[in-house]
Amino acid sequence: MIDELLRPFDFEFFRNGLLVATLAGALCGAIGVYVVLKGMSYIGHGLSHALFGGFAASSLLGVNFLLGAGAWGIASALMINAVTRRRVIGSDAAIGVITTASFALGLALFALFGTTGRSFDAALFGSILGVGADDVIAILVVGILAFGLIFLRYRALLFTTFDPEVADVAGVDTARMDALLTVVLACSILATMQVLGVTLVAAVLVIPAAIARMLTNSFARMLQLATVIGAVCGFVGMNLSYHLDVQSGPTIVLVAATLFAAVFVATGITGRRRAAAITAQPPLAAR
Amino acid sequence: MSARRELLALAGVTCGYVDDAVLVDVDLAIHDREFVGIVGPSGAGKTTALRVLAGSMRPAHGSVARRAGLRMAYVPQVETINWSFPVTVRECVLMARVTGRRLPWASRAERAQVSDVLGRLDIGELADRHIRELSGGQQQRVFIARALLGEPELLLMDEPTSGVDVRLRHEIMHLLDDLNSRGLAIVLTTHDLNGIAAHLPRIVCLNRSVIGDGAPHDVLNADVLERTYGASMQVLEHGGMPVVVDSFRRAHASHHASHHAESHHP
Numbered sequence: 007m008i009d010e011l012l013r014p015f016d017f018e019f020f021r022n023g024l025l026v027a028t029l030a031g032a033l034c035g036a037i038g039v040y041v042v043l044k045g046m047s048y049i050g051h052g053l054s055h056a057l058f059g060g061f062a063a064s065s066l067l068g069v070n071f072l073l074g075a076g077a078w079g080i081a082s083a084l085m086i087n088a089v090t091r092r093r094v095i096g097s098d099a100a101i102g103v104i105t106t107a108s109f110a111l112g113l114a115l116f117a118l119f120g121t122t123g124r125s126f127d128a129a130l131f132g133s134i135l136g137v138g139a140d141d142v143i144a145i146l147v148v149g150i151l152a153f154g155l156i157f158l159r160y161r162a163l164l165f166t167t168f169d170p171e172v173a174d175v176a177g178v179d180t181a182r183m184d185a186l187l188t189v190v191l192a193c194s195i196l197a198t199m200q201v202l203g204v205t206l207v208a209a210v211l212v213i214p215a216a217i218a219r220m221l222t223n224s225f226a227r228m229l230q231l232a233t234v235i236g237a238v239c240g241f242v243g244m245n246l247s248y249h250l251d252v253q254s255g256p257t258i259v260l261v262a263a264t265l266f267a268a269v270f271v272a273t274g275i276t277g278r279r280r281a282a283a284i285t286a287q288p289p290l291a292a293r
Numbered sequence: 294m295s296a297r298r299e300l301l302a303l304a305g306v307t308c309g310y311v312d313d314a315v316l317v318d319v320d321l322a323i324h325d326r327e328f329v330g331i332v333g334p335s336g337a338g339k340t341t342a343l344r345v346l347a348g349s350m351r352p353a354h355g356s357v358a359r360r361a362g363l364r365m366a367y368v369p370q371v372e373t374i375n376w377s378f379p380v381t382v383r384e385c386v387l388m389a390r391v392t393g394r395r396l397p398w399a400s401r402a403e404r405a406q407v408s409d410v411l412g413r414l415d416i417g418e419l420a421d422r423h424i425r426e427l428s429g430g431q432q433q434r435v436f437i438a439r440a441l442l443g444e445p446e447l448l449l450m451d452e453p454t455s456g457v458d459v460r461l462r463h464e465i466m467h468l469l470d471d472l473n474s475r476g477l478a479i480v481l482t483t484h485d486l487n488g489i490a491a492h493l494p495r496i497v498c499l500n501r502s503v504i505g506d507g508a509p510h511d512v513l514n515a516d517v518l519e520r521t522y523g524a525s526m527q528v529l530e531h532g533g534m535p536v537v538v539d540s541f542r543r544a545h546a547s548h549h550a551s552h553h554a555e556s557h558h559p
Binding site: 043157158159160161162164165167168169171172173174175176177178219222223224225226228280 | 344347348349365366367368369373374375377378379380381384385387388389390391392395396397398423443449
């Protein structure tokens with residue numbers, strides 16, 4: 007039994023995949039706290055789809071996937087951030103247009119020219135097989151950037167997330183914080199795309215944060231818990247993916263969803279009330 | 294008042310679009326140690342004026358002059374707070390410390406300062422509670438504590454007593470009066486003419502532009518109030534304090550009284 011469980015560790019691709027999945031889970035768990043509390047879940051979902059366009063274009067042009075899709079993702083992230091802040095048109099509509107157009111462009115490019123390099127299915131649903139050294143390096147670099155930002159700008163990010171107007175008066179550059187957060191989100195999605203796939207990344211951003219919210223009323227503890235929960239889901243999900251022979255993205259998401267259901271039941275009314283309040287937005291300030 | 298230093302001043306401030314301006318040509322100066330109430334009907338631009346004073350909104354026209362190095366703190370309306378946000382009282386108050394130390398956790402000195410400010414506001418034992426688990430008065434005190442941790446010279450408060458009962462309103466006003474007497478300048482917005490505004494040393498009546506500005510006895514008169522609220526009001530005197538009475542209520546009450554008398558004496 008133990009031998010069977012440890013057997014995949016003999017393969018380098020699995021060790022790489024497990025490392026990336028665990029780090030991806032931790033990274034998405036931490037970033038997901040800000041995504042959920044700022045009501046940015048739709049941006050996370052949209053960005054993951056927007057990156058698919060970059061993935062297709064870089065595949066077509068023969069450009070390195072991480073560079074091509076990365077540049078595409080950061081451009082999309084900054085565009086979404088600008089639209090959301092300026093409120094020129096409804097942010098949901100703007101995000102929908104930008105990201106679904108990018109996703110549709112990716113699908114059209116694949117239909118017209120086919121794909122080279124990374125597989126179409128892996129981009130959509132994640133795959134353990136394609137995880138290489140460059141993916142490990144990418145997740146490590148993005149992880150250092152993201153956790154560095156959270157550590158060094160913890161107070162400013164918390165203030166911006168909770169109360170942007172007062173944070174602005176207190177001297178926090180909230181526009182810069184929002185832009186940094188959106189860029190880190192795009193980079194995190196890019197670095198986790200190989201194991202999770204663009205269609206499932208949003209779930210890993212939201213579920214660990216939602217579980218953590220049910221367990222605590224403290225922001226610091228929520229951040230720590232979401233990071234650990236995300237890492238555990240990535241680790242367990244990747245192992246199950248190998249043994250069940252199911253793609254890594256769906257397996258990791260199903261592990262997270264199962265844990266969510268268990269915590270939802272175990273925490274009773276308190277947890278349910280906290281989970282229900284996650285999406286509750288404060289009313290608009292009076293004129 | 295003239296001997297006092299000017300902390301900030303709005304000159305000819307207009308906000309919003311030409312056809313739909315929220316504030317029009319507003320002049321307003323705030324001085325050291327002042328306690329000012331901005332009153333006006335809903336949609337008069339009170340919150341906008343406060344935001345312009347705070348610097349979170351830029352006027353379309355006009356200028357805002359702040360004394361160099363002025364430390365300000367802003368307390369928003371409680372209705373705008375996301376009470377479901379996972380944050381304890383201590384975490385909330387510590388948010389005020391965004392400059393200087395970058396590490397996520399509080400230093401020993403910061404913990405002592407938070408304990409001190411919470412203790413001063415009588416909520417020291419609530420530091421580890423979630424902000425939603427507090428009473429209305431305690432919640433307001435948490436946000437005042439956050440503002441005070443930055444050691445401001447000017448405190449800007451948006452409707453600090455909106456939706457609270459009389460006892461709580463007294464509690465909050467007593468606290469603000471105490472802070473003002475220790476040297477803190479305060480500007481607040483309020484709908485409550487009798488319960489709050491009439492007790493303040495200076496009132497600014499606002500309805501897109503400044504209609505009246507001065508002591509309650511000078512400003513709270515039928516003419517200024519009618520121009521501010523667009524409705525007829527009367528001002529009575531009670532215990533040396535002006536009391537604003539809605540003319541509709543008075544007319545209705547006198548009509549009701551005469552009708553009552555007629556029914557008894559046909």
